[in-house]
Amino acid sequence: MLSWAITFLIIAIIAAVLGFGGIAGTATGIAKILFVVFLVLFIVSFIMGRRPRL
Numbered sequence: 001m002l003s004w005a006i007t008f009l010i011i012a013i014i015a016a017v018l019g020f021g022g023i024a025g026t027a028t029g030i031a032k033i034l035f036v037v038f039l040v041l042f043i044v045s046f047i048m049g050r051r052p053r054l
Contacts, residue, residue, distance in 0.1 A: 005034035 012027035 002035070002038045005031045005038060008034060 008027045008031035012024045012031060015021075015024035015027060
């Protein structure tokens with residue numbers, strides 16, 4: 001998931017440098033959403049992994 005966020009961030013940077021504002025904005029938005037999803041899943045898996053198994 002983090003790799004997808006980084007990929008979209010790189011696409012956004014390249015699009016911004018080349019002057020494609022709409023594509024850069026969309027790719028940045030997707031990268032932000034994917035990063036937040038990654039953080040939520042990471043925190044949930046960290047909490048669930050630390051629980052003792054019964």
